[in-house]
Amino acid sequence: xxxxxxxxxTCAKKVEWKEANKFRPFCxxxxxxxxxxxxxxxxxxxxxxxxxxxxDELPPS
Numbered sequence: 694x695x696x697x698x699x700x701x702x703t704c705a706k707k708v709e710w711k712e713a714n715k716f717r718p719f720c721x722x723x724x725x726x727x728x729x730x731x732x733x734x735x736x737x738x739x740x741x742x743x744x745x746x747x748x749d750e751l752p753p754s
Contacts, residue, residue, distance in 0.1 A: 703727050 697710040699717075703724035710717055719725040731737055 698707045699710050700706070701708050701720040701724050702718060704720060706720045706724075708714065708718065708720045716722055716725050719728065
C-alpha cells in the first residue's frame with residue numbers, strides 16, 4: 694500500500710496519514726491544540742447561505 698502524506702494544517706509539516714497517527718491530520722498534539730484554540734477564539738468561520746438573525750432581534754410582526 695502506498696504511503697499517503699498530508700500537510701499538517703497548523704505547521705505544514707508532512708504527516709503520514711495512517712491509523713497509528715492519533716493526531717491526524719495534525720503532526721502533534723501541540724498543533725492539534727493550536728487549531729482547537731483558533732476555533733475557540735473564533736478565528737475560523739464556516740460560511741452560511743444567509744446570515745442568521747436571532748429571533749429577539751427580528752422586527753415585530
